[in-house]
Amino acid sequence: MKEVTIIFKEIALENFTNIPQAVLAGANRIELNDNLSAGGTTPSLGVLKESSKYLQEKSIPLVEMIRPRGGNFVYNDLEIKMMETDLFEAQKLGIDAVTFGALTQEGEIDEDAMEQLIAASSGMQVVFHMAFDDISSDKQKESIDWLADHDVDRILTHGGPFEIPIMDNLDSLQQLIDYADGRITILPGGGVTYENCDEIASKLGVKELHGTRLIDLA
Template structure:
């Protein structure tokens, strides 16, 4: 039987603990999920590290939402965040950088890789918006990254199956492909069987209503962008279990 690995995209320490309870091998701790994930705070990383006992802790290093073309100041911030994560005892870091032309930003990546020595490194979904995925794969292997998180350059990993399969063949065991985005208990088995990929990234979240008794629903903390302040999405152990069992059954 194939040995699968399961990573949960955790948006809080609560989600990290649910992932661990559900049997996840690893979590990627992220803040700013509506922006696609940004670097979590010192306190959140530290608390997750203190409370996770069997599940490995990776953290995203991403100073902002938007594109993956970073200024020197942003790169400096990322280097400091990598050092912070190291000092807090994380197992791995997750980042990715592109040039204005959609190529892998090799000089910046080399700098970040040097700062990450001794940690597991995942090149994140910046890969999914690069110009030439086959060329990028070879460059990321050469950089020494351990894995690439990718949806096969599509909106979901299920839609990206053709490219995921081709990349898995091209990688030929030289790097791990981590299939993510829209992976759930309904499609994980299909993605695995059609691509040959053995690592999966998913959120397994459910919507939780706020316990607030008084609510002023006319005000949004996002200004004119309305986000429901009285509802949040949290990973549940049962959905993690269901997703893992869907591929093992």
């Protein structure tokens, strides 16, 4: 066990409704989504504007989900264009970070799409979201290399199939963290709660965690 203070408790929220409550409860980074039941999609511009304004006043970073639909992460040219438009809007609003991921039919990083989206994210941190967990395990290390080389800041990952509890994925998460070696942040998520976050942070030595239940909002 490592002595670790969690610096960022990143809460995934839907819409503006729960943001003030989450901030009062100790959330210090917000990932804003629509449609969390589908894994999160791009929030509306109106919701984004009000959320950004509120969080900027509180000096709390905002991460915007950029995902045009639920389902897989294989996008056609029109969908990439939609995502690019949303990224330009995020730029205008001074959003701190954006999270997205694009894969090929073969389950590898769609390098052309990602280069286009990263270029449209200038001035914002870039997070590769849990599309990472759809990449086959034998391709994940080279994917980390590619993302680190393209100045992506973080990879959000459950460390394995989502149906496996995150506590059972700690060994694979540790391997990813060790391989990344500080070149890019590995952000554990999916099943991280206010009840297990301290244990996960201590075992992995991480200072950032992500979840919908990372703070007790009851």
